[in-house]
Amino acid sequence: MNGGTNLPDDELIEAIQESRQTDRAILYLYRQYSEYVSSFIMHYGGSRQDAEDVFQETVVAFVDITKSGKFKRESSIKTFLSSIARNIWLNELKKRERSDAREKIFESARDEKEMDVSQFITERELKQQLRSLLYKLDESCRKILTLFYYDNLSMKEILAHLPYENEQVVRNKKYKCLQQLTLLVKNDLLVSRQVR
Amino acid sequence: MPLGKEEILIDCLDSTLLDPASPAPAEFRQHDPEMADLWRTLLMTVEIVREAGLNERVRAARNQFAREKAIAGKSRPVVRSLNYRSALRIAAAILLVAGASILYKYNSTSPGSNFSKYYEGYDLGTRRGQAGMRSWYRHTGKKIGLPLSTWKMNRKKMIKMHCFFPAWPIWN
Numbered sequence: 001m002n003g004g005t006n007l008p009d010d011e012l013i014e015a016i017q018e019s020r021q022t023d024r025a026i027l028y029l030y031r032q033y034s035e036y037v038s039s040f041i042m043h044y045g046g047s048r049q050d051a052e053d054v055f056q057e058t059v060v061a062f063v064d065i066t067k068s069g070k071f072k073r074e075s076s077i078k079t080f081l082s083s084i085a086r087n088i089w090l091n092e093l094k095k096r097e098r099s100d101a102r103e104k105i106f107e108s109a110r111d112e113k114e115m116d117v118s119q120f121i122t123e124r125e126l127k128q129q130l131r132s133l134l135y136k137l138d139e140s141c142r143k144i145l146t147l148f149y150y151d152n153l154s155m156k157e158i159l160a161h162l163p164y165e166n167e168q169v170v171r172n173k174k175y176k177c178l179q180q181l182t183l184l185v186k187n188d189l190l191v192s193r194q195v196r
Numbered sequence: 197m198p199l200g201k202e203e204i205l206i207d208c209l210d211s212t213l214l215d216p217a218s219p220a221p222a223e224f225r226q227h228d229p230e231m232a233d234l235w236r237t238l239l240m241t242v243e244i245v246r247e248a249g250l251n252e253r254v255r256a257a258r259n260q261f262a263r264e265k266a267i268a269g270k271s272r273p274v275v276r277s278l279n280y281r282s283a284l285r286i287a288a289a290i291l292l293v294a295g296a297s298i299l300y301k302y303n304s305t306s307p308g309s310n311f312s313k314y315y316e317g318y319d320l321g322t323r324r325g326q327a328g329m330r331s332w333y334r335h336t337g338k339k340i341g342l343p344l345s346t347w348k349m350n351r352k353k354m355i356k357m358h359c360f361f362p363a364w365p366i367w368n
Contacts, residue, residue: 022253026254027261029257031261031264042277052258060247064247131244131251133244134245149245150245150250181244182234
């Protein structure tokens with residue numbers, strides 16, 4: 001897959017779904033669509049920094065949705081990305097408690113024909129909140145968990161990336177890190193329920 | 197909850213993630229609500245780790261993209277506002293229409309059509325006024341002189357002298 005040339009939507013989606021060259025697929029998304037989505041966010045009152053942050057979240061959401069097979073290909077990738085970006089930016093505006101007028105204008109700009117991604121975005125917001133918990137762990141824990149659960153590396157492969165003596169040490173470390181994170185998540189969910 | 201059980205659950209989780217076809221620990225979830233709750237939390241934790249991993253990758257791509265732009269001579273990605281893009285489109289449309297009309301005008305204009313549009317043919321005649329009256333005027337002028345001939349002509353109210361000589365005083 002060449003990130004510099006045009007790539008059919010189907011091929012890009014397959015590359016993401018099969019976790020094949022995901023990094024290149026993400027870079028391709030940046031090269032092809034970041035300008036369009038950023039100009040859209042800036043048109044609706046966002047700064048350049050806002051636009052870049054929203055596009056980053058948009059790409060994360062897009063890859064997540066595509067990997068889970070929820071993207072039904074009813075629209076083009078460009079349209080779908082715009083839809084995700086709109087929802088993320090709308091939620092961000094709500095958080096910032098911007099003026100109602102701007103939100104009304106923004107709401108009216110929603111295209112009814114587009115796929116409704118607001119539900120996905122709401123689900124993702126919870127994940128995003130919980131994501132910060134991972135940063136409460138030390139770096140070695142974050143790395144070991146990411147290598148195992150995101151990159152799907154075996155203990156042997158992880159050993160090549162990290163300075164541990166043997167696979168058993170890596171395995172024990174991973175257990176401890178996961179337990180630690182699970183405890184943090186459990187406590188956070190309990191607090192959230194109590195707040196509600 | 198004993199630590200051993202949690203470790204067993206984590207082992208189950210890992211094997212389920214590695215091989216989605218492997219059976220999930222249903223018996224735990226059915227008989228022990230606490231274990232079922234822990235199972236859900238573990239799944240969510242893994243989701244968070246994956247989410248964070250993906251976020252790191254996207255951040256890396258964002259940085260690489262920014263570097264590419266910087267190398268290409270632009271420190272930041274070129275982001276044009278929608279208004280600017282619309283203005284460019286309108287300008288392009290005007291240019292296109294103007295260009296097309298100039299081209300059409302150039303092709304449809306020829307020296308022949310231009311002449312027939314702006315000029316009309318005419319004959320340059322050498323005769324002015326009434327030929328008979330002019331002959332009478334000349335004839336009388338030879339006989340009695342031009343001033344008298346003019347006076348007579350005026351008396352006859354045949355023609356005013358200033359018709360022939362616009363600078364001739366009107367009272368003559």
